[in-house]
Amino acid sequence: MNLPNKLTVARFILTAVFLLVFFNPFKFSNTIALMIFIAASLTDYFDGKIARRDKLITNFGILMDPLADKILICSAFIAFVGRDLMPAWMVVVIVARELAITGLRLLAAAKNLVIAAEKYGKHKTISQIVATISVLVLVSYPEWGEMAETIFDPWVPIFTKIALWISVILTASSGALYLWRNRTLYLNDM
Numbered sequence: 001m002n003l004p005n006k007l008t009v010a011r012f013i014l015t016a017v018f019l020l021v022f023f024n025p026f027k028f029s030n031t032i033a034l035m036i037f038i039a040a041s042l043t044d045y046f047d048g049k050i051a052r053r054d055k056l057i058t059n060f061g062i063l064m065d066p067l068a069d070k071i072l073i074c075s076a077f078i079a080f081v082g083r084d085l086m087p088a089w090m091v092v093v094i095v096a097r098e099l100a101i102t103g104l105r106l107l108a109a110a111k112n113l114v115i116a117a118e119k120y121g122k123h124k125t126i127s128q129i130v131a132t133i134s135v136l137v138l139v140s141y142p143e144w145g146e147m148a149e150t151i152f153d154p155w156v157p158i159f160t161k162i163a164l165w166i167s168v169i170l171t172a173s174s175g176a177l178y179l180w181r182n183r184t185l186y187l188n189d190m
Contacts, residue, residue: 003054004056004061005047007046007047008043008061008064009064009068010040011043011047011069011071012068018033018036018037018076019079021033022079022083023079030136030139030140034133037072041129044065044069047061048065069125070098070102073129073132074091074095076135077090077132085138086135086164093172094128094168097171100175100179101175101178104179104182104185107185108182113185118174118177120173121174123170127166127170128167130166131160131164131167134156134159134164137160
């Protein structure tokens with residue numbers, strides 16, 4: 001197994017560890033969950049970068065990398081609903097988009113076609129990671145002491161709300177564009 005694929009597998013493992021830490025409170029558990037999520041997000045960046053640079057693109061990576069991304073992001077957002085940190089309707093929009101696009105890719109694969117990722121999808125992923133980190137900072141900074149609360153209290157709650165809204169809007173709009181641009185795949189089967 002090459003390094004990019006090991007990083008993809010590591011993202012699956014880090015997702016499980018993130019959830020375990022996030023739902024089992026102990027001293028600094030939110031901060032540790034934040035660090036784990038950041039580490040998992042970095043594996044997403046580096047696996048693709050290394051695979052392209054070293055020409056290590058494999059069928060495993062093509063299939064599992066986007067799946068690992070979706071599981072990481074959707075798991076975090078669903079966890080936020082479980083801890084009342086995010087409205088459930090926002091998570092439904094995000095998860096529905098991810099499932100719809102995965103279904104479209106499976107339909108394309110059944111027709112021996114590959115649907116390339118689009119720049120809107122990359123912007124969506126970045127917005128989701130920023131929103132997730134923002135929520136995790138929001139629940140973590142009270143663990144960092146009074147000085148951190150003084151620094152983060154004025155702006156993190158507002159930034160987090162804005163980041164969540166941007167993420168939902170980009171997720172929904174990129175999904176709609178993706179479905180529209182590839183409509184011949186599913187309209188011909190109806």
